[in-house]
Amino acid sequence: MGFEFIQTSVDGAVGIIRLNRPEVLNALNLKMVEEIVTALEEWDQDKAIRVILITGNDKAFAAGADIDEMANESTVAMYQKDQFRTWDRIAKISKPIIAAVSGFALGGGCELMMNCDMIIASETTKIGQPEVKLGVMPGAGGTVRLTKIVGKLKAMEMLLTGEPITAEEALQYQLVNKVVPVELYFEEAMKLAKQIANQPPVAVSMIKRSLMTALDSPTEQALKYERNGFYLLFSSEDQTEGMSAFIEKRKPNFSGK
Numbered sequence: 001m002g003f004e005f006i007q008t009s010v011d012g013a014v015g016i017i018r019l020n021r022p023e024v025l026n027a028l029n030l031k032m033v034e035e036i037v038t039a040l041e042e043w044d045q046d047k048a049i050r051v052i053l054i055t056g057n058d059k060a061f062a063a064g065a066d067i068d069e070m071a072n073e074s075t076v077a078m079y080q081k082d083q084f085r086t087w088d089r090i091a092k093i094s095k096p097i098i099a100a101v102s103g104f105a106l107g108g109g110c111e112l113m114m115n116c117d118m119i120i121a122s123e124t125t126k127i128g129q130p131e132v133k134l135g136v137m138p139g140a141g142g143t144v145r146l147t148k149i150v151g152k153l154k155a156m157e158m159l160l161t162g163e164p165i166t167a168e169e170a171l172q173y174q175l176v177n178k179v180v181p182v183e184l185y186f187e188e189a190m191k192l193a194k195q196i197a198n199q200p201p202v203a204v205s206m207i208k209r210s211l212m213t214a215l216d217s218p219t220e221q222a223l224k225y226e227r228n229g230f231y232l233l234f235s236s237e238d239q240t241e242g243m244s245a246f247i248e249k250r251k252p253n254f255s256g257k
């Protein structure tokens with residue numbers, strides 16, 4: 001995959017997307033978001049990849065959408081660009097996405113992070129939605145996802161002051177899974193990615209879909225979705241292998257079928 005603003009690499013069954021505009025703290029321009037989503041979709045279709053990891057560098061995961069790119073735009077131009085159609089594609093990725101975050105995760109950077117399924121943060125991470133300071137507001141889910149995760153009071157404070165919170169505070173509000181020293185955040189995220197990559201992929205994807213459905217549907221409907229997934233997995237080879245391995249007291253060898 002040849003990209004301008006991201007670097008991609010593969011380690012075992014983990015596809016790694018590294019945001020790569022360090023000179024502007026990985027500010028997300030439209031092309032960069034398109035590249036991230038293209039890489040996600042290509043790997044979602046690639047059987048050799050089981051988990052996707054998104055990272056930046058120690059100083060910045062991403063300091064938000066590219067302000068220079070939008071500063072002089074009109075409403076009509078912003079509307080016609082329809083950038084959120086690209087963002088919406090992230091929620092359709094069926095493989096787990098892990099964010100390895102350090103430094104600034106602001107605005108669109110925080111929104112990209114919240115679009116991931118699990119987040120490992122370094123102690124130096126600063127997370128916030130500073131759009132209000134620019135006279136605008138979040139547009140890629142900041143008022144929606146942040147509020148669902150941290151609750152009304154903290155979300156209101158973060159969104160209306162625009163001030164970032166520390167990694168420790170983010171952990172307290174369950175906005176990140178784990179906080180580790182800066183030397184370890186990538187390694188820790190890879191460890192988690194590899195652990196999940198060893199699980200049976202059809203079950204992993206079904207569990208992700210069921211959980212995502214549960215977040216956005218009434219309980220009865222989500223329970224129906226879960227039950228259908230449960231039954232469906234009994235037609236997978238991995239179910240036979242997983243249960244046989246347990247009974248035979250050996251390690252399972254999952255084929256992903």
Ligand code: HXC
Pocket residue numbers: 023024025027028063064065066067068104106107108109111130131134137138139140
């Ligand atoms: C464009 C950016 C940028 C951004 C940083 N830079 N953030 N360029 N868009 N979002 C550039 C700076 O202009 C500067 O370029 C270089 O990166 C280094 O930044 P500094 O400000 O010099 O670094 P520092 O003093 O360490 O301050 C870091 C910072 C600050 C606190 C993160 O850069 C900052 O406040 N950035 C903007 C954060 C923000 O408002 N994000 C929300 C954007 S709106 P030069 O050329 O001067 O060296 C948004 C809406 C999302 O995200 C909508 C959905 C997609």
